[in-house]
Amino acid sequence: MSRWYTESRPIHTDRGLKARSKRGDFAENWWTKRWIEALDHLLDPGRLRRGKRYARQGQVLSIEERSGGVAAAVQGSRSKAYRVDIGLEPIGEDEWERVIDALSGRALFSARLLAGEMPADIEEAFSGAGVSLFPARRGELRTSCTCPDPAEVCKHTAAVHYILAERFDEDPFLLFTLRGRTAEAVISALRARRGEEGEERTDVEPESPSLEAEMGRFWEAGAALDSINVKIKPPAVELSMLRRLGQPGFVGEDLGRLLAPSYEAISDAALEVALGESESTEEEEV
Known part of the structure; x- marks a missing residue:
């Protein structure tokens, strides 16, 4: 970005990704609200406000997701769209393993994640591993834009943040991708942990008691039900x-x-x- 910058009007486009939100909050789910709250603490309020207007006007032309961040094109006041790159500091392999251990240790965490949902208190698993799912400090958020605005985060970058927030509403696992692990990798690791636990439980098969000894428990659920493999899928x-x-x-x-x-x-x-x-x-x- 150059040292000198003058505010100007953007070129109107009909090719943009216009935000669903027309006024008020952008967030529908708790994880998206946490993302926007983090931005409110880290970014300039004026540029966030202008970025929100850009997002609603449809100035963001495209967003390409990738491990550790996104690349976007934003139509500004010049004929050539600006390139915006946004990334989060990736979580290290050792920290991710501790996060997976914490997630697999809570049955409800595993169940919700395997069902394609984000548990409300999932941040506990990350904080227990000494990391954060959401950006907690400015150094974790990496941004760049080819526009002439000298600010660290311009309105074009802010606009991409808001469109990205709506993507989070649709796919909360995109947060994992920004932190360096795809949803498939996290789910696969959770299933592997659950498989290991299942093997440990079924290694030794106890001797079945006699029918006479079990008559009083006729209507109770048997221990054999624990070995049934239940596949949890998100509802259509x-x-x-x-x-x-x-x-x-x-x-x-x-x-x-x-x-x-x-x-x-x-x-x-x-x-x-x-x-x-x-x-x-x-x-x-x-």
Whole structure:
């Protein structure tokens, strides 16, 4: 970027990636809110404001994802689009292994990640490994732009940050990619850890008790259920049953919105029971 810079109007384009957000917040999910909060603490408020306007006008022409960052093209006031590069300091291999160990140690963490969801308290696993999922200091965020603005982070870079935030809403695992690990690598490592635990549990097969000794436990779930391999996949449509049933005519309020928290809580409880986390928690409390 050059030393001298004068504010100018951007060239209008219809080829851009126009932000879905037209006013107010860009974030829909908690992880996107955390990303924007981190930017608010690290970047210049004025350029963030202008970058938000650029994002909503559709000045960001393209974003190419890559390990450790993204490369983007932004249409500014000149005929040739500016190139913007944004990257995060990658997490080291040893730190990633500690993060994977922490994630695999919590059944609900593993279940949500394998289902394509981001656990609300996943930052605990990263902080326990001595690292952060989101940028916590300016040195972790690496940015560059070919525009003449001498600022470390210009409005073109800020615009890409906001479009990237909407990408996070759609794909939270993009955060892992920016930190140096693809979603496939993280999921594969979690499955490998779970496979090792399963092998340890099934190495020794205990002798089955006699039928007479087990009559009193006839209606209880047998230990053999633990060996069943349950494959958890993300639903094609969230809350699909509620959406399929639709809004009943005898209720004035949005019944789907009212029932959604209950359905989500029941799903979480079912995952805990299925993966044995609730049982282990009760034993610890005793």
